[in-house]
Every structure is written in C-alpha cells, then in structure tokens.
Amino acid sequence: MSTPHQYTLFLPCPRGLEPALADELRGLGSSTLRVLDPVPSGVPVRGTLDDVMRMNLYSRIPSRVLLNLAAAPVAHADDVYRLALKQPWSTWFDASRTIRVDVTAEHSPLESLHFAALRAKDGVCDHFRLRGQERPDVDREHPDVRIHVHLSATQALLYLDTSGEPLFKRGWRTAHGGAPLKxxxxxxxxxxxxxxxxxxxxxxxxxxxxxxxxxxxxxxQVAPGLQRAFGFERLAGFDQEAWRAMRAEAQALRCxxxxxxxxxxxxxxxxxxxxxxxxxxxxxxxxxxxxxxxxxxxxxxxxxxxxxxxxxxxxxxxxxxxxxxxxxxxxxxxxxxxxxxxxxxxxxxxxxxxxxxxxxxxxxxxxxxxxxxxxxxxxxxxxxxxxxxxxxxxxxxxxxxxxxxxxxxx
Ligand SMILES: C[S@@+](CC[C@H](N)C(=O)[O-])C[C@H]1O[C@@H](n2cnc3c(N)ncnc32)[C@H](O)[C@@H]1O
Missing domain, CATH: 3.40.50.150 (Vaccinia Virus protein VP39)
Incomplete structure (x- = not known):
C-alpha cells in the first residue's frame, strides 16, 4: 500500500487560542499528523486527507481546515489569476460545482482585495474553459466549493477550504439571543x-x-462535527467509505x-x-x-x-x-x-x-x-x-x- 500523501494545511482560529488549538490537535492521536509551531491567527500542520476529515470532525477550536494548494510571489492581481489558472482544480471538483472565492490580506501591496478575488475566480473558471468545459458558477451563499486566497506582503497562498461552513457552526444553534460566544x-x-x-x-x-x-x-464525547456537513464531502479524492466509518466511530463514543x-x-x-x-x-x-x-x-x-x-x-x-x-x-x-x-x-x-x-x-x-x-x-x-x-x-x-x-x- 502506498504511503498517503502529506498535505500542508492551515487551521485559522480566534486570536489568542493558537496554543490551545495546537494542544488540541496534538491530542487527536493521529500518527500521520504533524502539528507545527502556531503563528498569529492559526496553526499550520502537515497531514493526510484522513487527518483532514479527523480534524474537521473532532477539533473544536479552529474556524476552518484549509488545504494549501500553492504559494507564489505576487505584485499584481494578474499574478493571482496566473496562480489560480495553473492549479489542478479538475482533480478536486468538476465544472458543475458552484464556487466562492474569499481573499484575506496582511500588508499586501494589492489595492483591491475584491479585484484580487475576481481574478482568482477567473483563473479557476478559465482552468475549466481551457479544457473545453463550462465555467463553474459562483454562489456566494451556498457554494459547493470554497477557495481562499491569503495575500501577504510578497506572496499569495491559495487554499481549498475543506470545512465549508465555518467550524464554529456545529449544527445545533438556531436562534441567537443576546451576545453568544462562538x-x-x-x-x-x-x-x-x-x-x-x-x-x-x-x-x-x-x-x-x-x-x-x-x-x-x-x-x-460528542464530536463537534457530528451534526453537520463539510466541504470535503463535495471534493474528489476523499475516501467516502473511510468518512462513513470515522463518523460511525465518533457516534459510538458518546457517553x-x-x-x-x-x-x-x-x-x-x-x-x-x-x-x-x-x-x-x-x-x-x-x-x-x-x-x-x-x-x-x-x-x-x-x-x-x-x-x-x-x-x-x-x-x-x-x-x-x-x-x-x-x-x-x-x-x-x-x-x-x-x-x-x-x-x-x-x-x-x-x-x-x-x-x-x-x-x-x-x-x-x-x-x-x-x-x-x-x-x-x-x-x-x-x-x-x-x-x-x-x-x-x-x-x-x-x-x-x-x-x-x-x-x-x-
Ligand atoms: C455576554 S452574555 C453571555 C453569553 C454566553 N456566554 C453565550 O455564549 O450565549 C452575558 C449574560 O449575562 C446575563 N446576566 C446579566 N446580568 C446578570 C446577573 N446579574 N446574573 C446572572 N446573569 C446575568 C445576561 O442575561 C446575559 O445572558
């Protein structure tokens, strides 16, 4: 059996909770998961697609589990377009899926984040068009696939969001009264x-x-992800059988x-x-x-x-x-x-x-x-x-x- 591929992942979380998140991830008991040093607003890790499912299902502190596809220097929004264009999107989803692109930035030289998001979206759509397929539609509200671009002073990091809805949404809250904590x-x-x-x-x-x-x-021992769906369930490459088994195992833990x-x-x-x-x-x-x-x-x-x-x-x-x-x-x-x-x-x-x-x-x-x-x-x-x-x-x-x-x- 081949060794599963290790991906670079980033788990954003509320500022101040990074060490608590790193501790939580170390406690998940995965032999393939390597938790790296926390950075402001999140924890980078190396792990397999199995770890991606496990972290989405069991981890309580992150906001999302982002899978890093690429990083490249950027000086202009067109660099974001070129970076998006050359990613192997069709190995993760087909053109019938709806998409949404979000951009965050820290000290980025790019003037408009909105324009950078548009160019990233164009890059994804042109990837499919150049292969003779339809362009995926954009759906801001309920996209099948969420893509994140993070712009720093010198580079763009491109991520597939494996969580979908943010992870603080456990699936049980309906009405918000007062000022609830996430x-x-x-x-x-x-x-x-x-x-x-x-x-x-x-x-x-x-x-x-x-x-x-x-x-x-x-x-x-109620896993936080038991009552909700995840973005990775709509992505190719994830082992749906393993996911069903992991959920069943989590259900059985309740005590x-x-x-x-x-x-x-x-x-x-x-x-x-x-x-x-x-x-x-x-x-x-x-x-x-x-x-x-x-x-x-x-x-x-x-x-x-x-x-x-x-x-x-x-x-x-x-x-x-x-x-x-x-x-x-x-x-x-x-x-x-x-x-x-x-x-x-x-x-x-x-x-x-x-x-x-x-x-x-x-x-x-x-x-x-x-x-x-x-x-x-x-x-x-x-x-x-x-x-x-x-x-x-x-x-x-x-x-x-x-x-x-x-x-x-x-
Ligand atoms: C910031 S909210 C707490 C939010 C909560 N942690 C959540 O996630 O929903 C503060 C709460 O304190 C309650 N509160 C205010 N004065 C109180 C008092 N004297 N005794 C008990 N509760 C009080 C309010 O009714 C409110 O629900």
Whole structure:
C-alpha cells in the first residue's frame, strides 16, 4: 500500500487560542499528523486527507481546515489569476460545482482585495474553459466549493477550504439571543481555563448556553462535527467509505458525563434558549439549568476531595448591564465579592472586554490570556480562589448542593 500523501494545511482560529488549538490537535492521536509551531491567527500542520476529515470532525477550536494548494510571489492581481489558472482544480471538483472565492490580506501591496478575488475566480473558471468545459458558477451563499486566497506582503497562498461552513457552526444553534460566544471560542476558553470533564463546571451567566454546551459535548464525547456537513464531502479524492466509518466511530463514543455541568442566567428567556440549544446539541441531560442572579449565587456543588471546580463565564458587556438599570462600574466589584466569599476553593475564568477587569473585580489573577472575541480585544482572567476561611466539609458525591439545586431545576 502506498504511503498517503502529506498535505500542508492551515487551521485559522480566534486570536489568542493558537496554543490551545495546537494542544488540541496534538491530542487527536493521529500518527500521520504533524502539528507545527502556531503563528498569529492559526496553526499550520502537515497531514493526510484522513487527518483532514479527523480534524474537521473532532477539533473544536479552529474556524476552518484549509488545504494549501500553492504559494507564489505576487505584485499584481494578474499574478493571482496566473496562480489560480495553473492549479489542478479538475482533480478536486468538476465544472458543475458552484464556487466562492474569499481573499484575506496582511500588508499586501494589492489595492483591491475584491479585484484580487475576481481574478482568482477567473483563473479557476478559465482552468475549466481551457479544457473545453463550462465555467463553474459562483454562489456566494451556498457554494459547493470554497477557495481562499491569503495575500501577504510578497506572496499569495491559495487554499481549498475543506470545512465549508465555518467550524464554529456545529449544527445545533438556531436562534441567537443576546451576545453568544462562538462555539470554538467557548471551547478554547474552557481549555485555557484548565477545565477537564473530571472537574466541576458552572457558568452563572450562561446566556445561550454556549460554554456549558461545549463542555457537555466534551464530557459526553460528542464530536463537534457530528451534526453537520463539510466541504470535503463535495471534493474528489476523499475516501467516502473511510468518512462513513470515522463518523460511525465518533457516534459510538458518546457517553454520559462523569459529572453534571451547571448553568444559570438572570434572564428566564436566556435559560429557556440555552435549554433548547442543549436539547438540539443532544446534551440536555448533562446540564443542570437554573434561573438566578449571579449576585445571589453560591457554589452549586461541592467538589469531591481532590477534584477541581471551575466557574467559567463571560459577564455582560457594560452597556447591557446599564440597560438592566445597574451601574456598570458596580457589577465587577460585586461579582468579585461573590467569588471571594462564596466560591472558596474554586477556580474562576472570566472573559472580559475590560482589559483591567481584574482590578475592578479586586482579585489577583493567576493568568491573563490575551484573546480576541471577533474583533474585540479581551482578556481571559483566571483566578484561583484560595481558601481565606475554613473549607466546607466535602460532600460524599459532587452532587448539586441542596440549596443551589432548588434554584437549578433540571
Ligand atoms: C455576554 S452574555 C453571555 C453569553 C454566553 N456566554 C453565550 O455564549 O450565549 C452575558 C449574560 O449575562 C446575563 N446576566 C446579566 N446580568 C446578570 C446577573 N446579574 N446574573 C446572572 N446573569 C446575568 C445576561 O442575561 C446575559 O445572558
């Protein structure tokens, strides 16, 4: 049997999550996958088409899995055309497929990215026309094949997008309420926070439930790609039989969570939305939901001896706090008091757009991770809420505490 071809791939991700993504990829357990050093906004890897399927199916943090076809120096949009023209597109798809070309750039000398995208599209279409075939149609909304061009100061990198829709779209979210985190961002935050399924987890400002649902999917071994389709399914060269087997293997991994995950929000409509999202993600039984003001929160469960417990959340942005009639500068100090007084022994990780939010919380962070929530520079502050007063007697089981359970109905 011939050795499978190794491709150069690039997995973009939200800025700040690159090391977490590299860790996640190393943990996929593929002997053919070589994870290279992260660069700003993503992780380059070398891997086979089997690895491409595996990363799309199992990896939670990347936005896409891009397969690098070529790189060449560019000084003009026509160089992009020539680069696109000479790629062997017909080995990947035929002219009946619809296409879309996206261009990103960093310090590129090219003036118009739109024109560069047009020239790349012309190059792809002329590849087919020169072979006596129709030109593939462009479909901006639901293309069969997505092509990415990245322009740097000196060169163009041409990629086939093997993911299709971005990977944060797991296939379970319908209505967006409030300001939900993207699923890949929530997965990255959980990893940066240090949470594992053997620890307790509580998100007391859960909104649409993204953090709790991602955690529940990790705990229940629900692969993030099980409920969606991928771009590579429409490309030639991928082993459809191997893909069916890989999906079936992933389905068989599902298991109950080792420990319940807890989530609440002050807004009953958000709790309902989060529950609905959890149901659609297939993990409603893994999460205990409730409606409560975080300012009234107590630790909703007691960890077993030696077990870690994590509170992970992204508190509301100040204008939303103000909309609820609260003074925005009051929220974080009060939240800091709640953490200090009622979450002794827990770890907390809070994503804040306030870059000095730790000062407002009046807590000394263990780490300050620089992360970008879309274009917004944020910090993920992690805190170890060490005992300032005697520890409560540990419970026999890390069951949801009685008093908290009353506010966290299943
Ligand atoms: C930025 S959103 C969280 C988004 C969430 N991580 C998601 O992915 O959907 C902040 C949430 O905090 C909630 N919230 C605001 N004040 C609160 C309070 N005092 N107690 C509990 N939740 C609160 C809001 O209702 C909102 O859903």
């Amino acid at each position: 699923e890949n961002m929530a997965a990255g935050l959980l990893r940066l926070a240090g949470w594992t399924p053997q620890s307790l987890l509580f998100d007391p400002m859960c909104g649409a439930g993204t953090i709790a649902i991602e955690a529940a999917c990790v705990a229940c 109950p969570p080792p420990f319940p995950i807890m989530a609440s929000d002050i807004d009953p409509r958000m709790v309902q939305l989060a529950q609905e999202n959890a149901r659609r993600a297939g993990v409603e039984n893994a999460i205990t939901f409730g409606q409560a003001d975080v300012m009234d929160a107590t630790a909703p469960a007691t960890p077993l001896p030696g077990q870690a417990a994590y509170l992970v959340a992204n508190p509301p942005y100040s204008e939303r706090i103000e909309a609820k009639g609260r003074a925005s500068d009051d929220f974080l100090p009060r939240l800091g008091d709640v953490l200090k007084q009622r979450f002794t022994g827990w770890n907390a990780a809070l994503l804040l757009a306030d870059l000095q939010g730790d000062r407002a919380l009046r807590l000394k962070p263990a780490r300050r991770h620089v992360v970008y929530n879309g274009p917004i520079e944020c910090r993920l502050f992690t805190f170890s809420l060490v005992a300032g007063r005697p520890q409560r007697k540990p419970a026999e089981h890390p069951a949801v505490n009685q008093s908290a359970a009353e506010r966290l109905p299943r």
